[in-house]
Amino acid sequence: MKRGALAAALLAACALPAAAELRAAASSLDITPDPSKETVWMAGFGMNRRATGVHDPIRSRVLLVSDGKTTVALVALDLVGLMRPHVERIRAECRGAADAVVVASTHNHEGPDAMGIWGRTPFESGLDPAWIDRTILAIAAQVKALAGALRPVGLRGVQFEGPVKEFVRDSRDPVVIDNALCGLQLRDAGGATVATVANWACHPEVLWSENAQISADYPGCLCARLEERLGGTALFFSGALGGLLAPDPRHDEAGGKLRTFAEAERVGRGIADRLVDALEKAADAKDPALSLRTKELLLPCANPRFHIAMGLKLLARETFDAEGRPFTGKITSKNLPWVKTEVGVLALGPVQAALVPGELFPELAVGGYDGTRAFGKPVVKKENPNPQKLANAPKGPYLRDLLDAPVEMIIGLANDELGYIVPEYDFEVNSKSPTLEPHPPGDHYEETNSLGRETAGRLMDAFGELLKK
Numbered sequence: 001m002k003r004g005a006l007a008a009a010l011l012a013a014c015a016l017p018a019a020a021e022l023r024a025a026a027s028s029l030d031i032t033p034d035p036s037k038e039t040v041w042m043a044g045f046g047m048n049r050r051a052t053g054v055h056d057p058i059r060s061r062v063l064l065v066s067d068g069k070t071t072v073a074l075v076a077l078d079l080v081g082l083m084r085p086h087v088e089r090i091r092a093e094c095r096g097a098a099d100a101v102v103v104a105s106t107h108n109h110e111g112p113d114a115m116g117i118w119g120r121t122p123f124e125s126g127l128d129p130a131w132i133d134r135t136i137l138a139i140a141a142q143v144k145a146l147a148g149a150l151r152p153v154g155l156r157g158v159q160f161e162g163p164v165k166e167f168v169r170d171s172r173d174p175v176v177i178d179n180a181l182c183g184l185q186l187r188d189a190g191g192a193t194v195a196t197v198a199n200w201a202c203h204p205e206v207l208w209s210e211n212a213q214i215s216a217d218y219p220g221c222l223c224a225r226l227e228e229r230l231g232g233t234a235l236f237f238s239g240a241l242g243g244l245l246a247p248d249p250r251h252d253e254a255g256g257k258l259r260t261f262a263e264a265e266r267v268g269r270g271i272a273d274r275l276v277d278a279l280e281k282a283a284d285a286k287d288p289a290l291s292l293r294t295k296e297l298l299l300p301c302a303n304p305r306f307h308i309a310m311g312l313k314l315l316a317r318e319t320f321d322a323e324g325r326p327f328t329g330k331i332t333s334k335n336l337p338w339v340k341t342e343v344g345v346l347a348l349g350p351v352q353a354a355l356v357p358g359e360l361f362p363e364l365a366v367g368g369y370d371g372t373r374a375f376g377k378p379v380v381k382k383e384n385p386n387p388q389k390l391a392n393a394p395k396g397p398y399l400r401d402l403l404d405a406p407v408e409m410i411i412g413l414a415n416d417e418l419g420y421i422v423p424e425y426d427f428e429v430n431s432k433s434p435t436l437e438p439h440p441p442g443d444h445y446e447e448t449n450s451l452g453r454e455t456a457g458r459l460m461d462a463f464g465e466l467l468k469k
């Protein structure tokens, strides 16, 4: 954000008649499946991880906002990801209650498989159709109930550098951490909090792969702490956490990483407390502007593992050709299936939020190839057997350069989960054995959960068009 631009915006706001009134309502709903009554396959690490119980519930957290002309529902789900066909079903069920619905997953690795690729075996879906059907209907009912509860609100927002050590680390070279911590608080005329929105980039995986108790991981603790201190409903949105921003837990006496519920609580509370302290000092925003722009686009899927999952109907989504006609014929390198997705930009008071349909690498958000966001670590590890060729890295503009607001959020896994969004210069797969041994030496795991090398460029171009100044 440029200072001059803010001053000009404030002057313009003062010269205008009173801005349109913003109204809001929010609620939180338990969407946890019951592992004592149904088989629940947990998502995010390997297959065949069956839930044995519930430590803390996973939730659908909804904020409905309206300026009298447009009503937008923001939905934050404690799920690993929700693909666009399911988002479209939620939208269809919400018709009449909201003009637009934004659905983002926190990328929780301790909840049920919501995408179908973490079942008992690689050939069986982990997604329970009965649970997803009732969850979609429950979220829509939650949105509809809020439409009758809207009340006037004021807004205040913050953005500052969040903590890194013992909170977040980058496990893939180059080390680039987007540690922007963003918050937005909506309060009614009496000063009571209606909702608080938090935005931070770090995989929700403090608890890691051994845990079999359903949990919302650190974002659940973060939201609980925000609600404890501020009241109202808290929503958490994950930022540019791809490539790969992971928790930096403390260690036990033997030197092992602490993968405990207490550690998830420490991380969640630590982030929440910093946000509350900053919000309490923030001034009210003058302009309650609300707008949402989206752009649909097609992306080629070049990942042979995804092709197999599509063939097995594990990844249940329509495929197209490059012109958007239904996909036909055999998949070959010249006849790839394309998927339909979308990018978006939401403006809400002091916030401008880029809605990214997957796991954006942080370097696509901030650059940082010169080490300015490595926080004391080498940008590329000395022992990396296949170091990134940083001279080929894109020079920008990066996604944050395209945004221009006092609070610039990047909301990942928004309206889709396409997997990792890898910068093209750094995209390497083992072309000799792309299915069985898909990644070459060095840090290239993320490519195996990515549509392909064209994804990042096409998405960044779409944002460039949406955010043209």
Ligand SMILES: [Zn+2]
Pocket (backbone or CB within 6 Å): 107, 203, 359
């Ligand atoms: Zn991930």
